[in-house]
Amino acid sequence: MMIYPTIEIQHGRCVSLEKGRLDEATIWHVDPVETAHGFAVAGAEWMHLTDFDAVEGRDENSALVEEIIRAAGIPVQLGGGFRSRESVERWIDKGAGRIVIGTMAAHNPALVRELAEHHPDQIVLAVDVWRGQVMTEGWRTSSALTPDSFISAFGDTPFAGIIITDIDSDMDEVDAQLGLIAGLAAHARSQVIASGVVRSIDDIARLTYVPNISGALVGRALFRKAVDLGEALAVAQPGPEPVAEFQ
Structure with a gap:
């Protein structure tokens, strides 16, 4: 299973949100570029980056996002505010390894299918x-x-993956x-x-046993130091198959 260490940025700072509330962000006093590079040093193969200002239609973090993509040393899976073909292809051209699309998929599914077919393993x-x-709209609008x-x-749209987030659950409702996620994964x-x-770390171990789950985003737990990235990467790797001993 792939671990995606995650950075979420707002006004140039690393943040975490409570239940998707953009106006109630927890600020982490770390350098986003150094943090991204640290993920690679720890052994991560990918990272995930969400730009919350882009979600709200602001372009103030573009230079920072470009710097993270250049400096991270690993491919970046980028989300936040993609509403057009042009914005998707512009960031692919700028070096983003993958683009995460939500709202546009609800409003214009035909275009998103076309993008996924044209950019295999990048949508x-x-x-x-x-x-x-x-x-949709940055977790602010309920669709039908x-x-x-x-x-x-x-x-069968050839997505690189499907990120599923249960916004409603409280921080302690991991089982729910x-x-x-397991129910949706079974049919995806x-x-x-x-x-x-x-x-x-126990949550990562549990995820490895859920069918059709290929990865997990890990952000807040890393910043809180509740999870060590190196340990998370080790736990996510499949262990050796047991071998029967013959007498």
Whole structure:
């Protein structure tokens, strides 16, 4: 299973959100570029980056995002505010390894299918769930779509992955979140990346046993030092198969 150490930025700073509330961010006093490079040094193969200002239509972090992409030393999976073909292709040209699309997939699924087919292994579908509905516009607008119908509507679209986030669950409701994500993963045609469910190393170990989950975003737990990235990467690797001893 792939661990995606995660940075979320707002006004040039590393932050974490509580239940997707953009106006109630926890600020982490670390350098985003140094932090991203540290992920590579620890052995990560990918990282995830979300620009919350881009979600709200502001372009103030573009230079910082470009610097992270250049300096990280590993591919960057980038999310935040993608609403057009031009914005997606512009950031692919700037070196983003993958682009995460949510709102545009709800509003213009045909375009997103086309982008996924034209950019194989570079388009990721984001499915953000609140009280059983898919949320759009940076988790602020409830759509009429249920997550299972939303995922099913894309059929065999060749996404690089599907990130599923249960926004509604409280920080301690890991079992509820795992239940939602595992249920959706069972029917998804693409590999699922779990978001918002890792509070401890034990959560990573549990995820490795859930079918069709290929990865997990880990952000807040790293900044809180509740999870060590090196240990998380080791736990996520498949162990050796048991070998029977013959007498």
